[in-house]
Amino acid sequence: MMKKVVILGGGFAGIQAAIELKKKKNLDVTLISDRKYLYLYPISIWIPVHIKEFEDLKVQLADIQKKFPFKLNIDKVTEIHATKNKVICENNTFTYDYLIVASGADKIQHKGIENTLSLCGKPELALEIRTKLDELVKKGSGKIAIGFGGNPDDLSAVRGGPAFELMFNIHNYLTTLKIRKNFDLTFFAPMQEPGSRMGKGAFAMIGKMFSNYNIKKHFGKKIKEFVPDGIIFGDDTKLNSDFTMFIAAGKGAEFLKKSDLPLSEAGFIKIDNNCQVPGFNNVYAIGDAAAIEGYDWIAKQGHLAELMGRNAAHNISESEKGGDKRKGYKEHLSILCVMDTGNGAAFVYRGRKNSFIIPMPIVGHWMKKGWGVYSRFTKTGKL
Ligand SMILES: Cc1cc2nc3c(=O)[nH]c(=O)nc-3n(C[C@H](O)[C@H](O)[C@H](O)COP(=O)(O)OP(=O)(O)OC[C@H]3O[C@@H](n4cnc5c(N)ncnc54)[C@H](O)[C@@H]3O)c2cc1C
Missing domain, CATH: 3.50.50.60 (FAD/NAD(P)-binding domain)
Incomplete structure (x- = not known):
């Protein structure tokens, strides 16, 4: 048998x-x-x-x-x-x-997490994020905060890539709609150097992109609590936001x-x-x-x-x-990521021996789109 x-x-x-x-x-x-x-x-x-x-x-x-x-x-x-x-x-x-x-x-449950939405939770949450963004676009202005957290018991359970990608995509989307200047975009994370797991080059490039795109950085402060209009940090300071997208670390x-x-x-x-x-x-x-x-x-x-x-x-x-x-x-073991910006991407690699990042304007975006099609076809045996 x-x-x-x-x-x-x-x-x-x-x-x-x-x-x-x-x-x-x-x-x-x-x-x-x-x-x-x-x-x-x-x-x-x-x-x-x-x-x-x-x-x-x-x-x-x-x-x-x-x-x-x-x-x-x-x-x-x-x-x-x-x-x-x-x-x-x-x-x-x-x-x-x-x-x-x-x-x-599962995801770590921070205090007040219900005041945030995550791209890495139930699939349907992506639609709720879209609804929130649509509301702000309709209003014509707003404050958006995007971030991710870590798990001190297992550092490999962190997921920062999609947070960076969503931030860059939102920047690109608002720019295309010609309303970017009315929006305050802030990226937050409790670690001093979010993204550095992808390698020094990737971290430096992300930093440059934040400056070029006028995205504010709020790094290195422990998150105490999420509230309906923002995030309270360990030192009781507050980051105001109309919408918070937060990817909690896994457990x-x-x-x-x-x-x-x-x-x-x-x-x-x-x-x-x-x-x-x-x-x-x-x-x-x-x-x-x-x-x-x-x-x-x-x-x-x-x-x-x-x-x-x-x-x-x-x-x-x-x-x-x-x-x-x-x-x-x-x-x-390696980190492999095509980090998309909505109109381009960067290929990020970190392995045992080396790490590198290759910027790929325009073509990178289409490569990632191609991966989606490839993935579907291989899984259903059509390729
Ligand atoms: C927004 C986002 C972007 C990402 N981008 C990248 C990327 O660019 N590159 C990359 O390499 N990785 C990326 N990742 C990470 C990658 O998606 C995950 O590592 C991968 O999905 C893990 O696969 P898995 O099968 O282990 O778990 P999952 O994909 O989480 O699948 C778990 C499955 O188990 C089912 N399940 C759960 N609990 C139960 C239960 N109790 N009973 C029955 N079924 C259950 C779920 O329904 C699901 O089908 C990304 C992740 C997210 C969320």
Whole structure:
């Protein structure tokens, strides 16, 4: 009888694992996701500025399933009992021979966070950000604050790239509408040098862009609380804003507390280099759900999530064949980002040996658009 692999999560990590496992043809693969579609997060920066529609970012899991026929269950996982090879969901209970946890991360809940919107939360929030921006555009003026936070328990759980991209896109959008001069744009972050994980060159370039675009910087102050009309910092000073977009750092998903898997300080699932969970030779954790280790600049990213998905599929397949070849993630750690500005982009790379940034006016924007199409076509097997 075919061995049964259960994958939790239909994001970049889970989908990649499902696709690779189905290519191997000798395993029974079930994917459980609480969402019916894969959401192309990296291009969600364009929803608020009307470059893309919400529907453009959805890749229906059923369309991926047509080409790579895994079993699909739309359900919410609530508990994992790895010692019993069992996963409990709201509507069903599943058993497995192998488990791959790819359910992403939760966000740190700052005081007053309900007064902000995040591009990195539920996909629908991108539409709410658009509505807020539309209201300010209609009014003709306003103060917009955009920022991101860190998690001291796991520095890799930070997500600053989309905050920079959204800020540059909003600047470009307001400029195109010829109302930029009526808007006060401020970028805020509790760290002294936000963006420096991408490398010194990237940090310097972002600084230059802030000056050129007249975007104010508010760095190095701890966030105390978000209020309806701004942000209060640790020293009780206030940054006024009509609209605040804030990307809180990630933390382990709440439901993992109802599991017997080993968790890091920040609540992510502990893994070894092969994405295998210590103590369980049939359980893997990949993507944002896993506690990654390596360099002090690493960050949880989509390309790493896909690599981990491929590796987990390969390692399970090898284990089934009785082989001893395993693929690790650590030697591939890098930061890769096409940082979009709405009318151009910069290619940012940081690896073990070097880091660089290549400005790509105009063409970079189209490259990122091309990535969206490429991603959809590869996932649905059309490329
Ligand atoms: C706005 C934005 C821009 C980004 N830009 C880039 C970029 O340019 N380059 C890059 O490399 N990375 C980028 N990233 C990061 C990248 O998107 C993430 O690293 C990637 O999505 C992680 O994939 P994942 O599959 O691990 O998690 P997720 O994409 O979060 O997927 C998790 C999946 O699990 C499901 N799920 C969660 N909980 C449950 C549950 N209890 N039961 C059932 N299903 C569940 C979710 O519905 C989802 O389908 C960006 C992220 C954001 C938010």
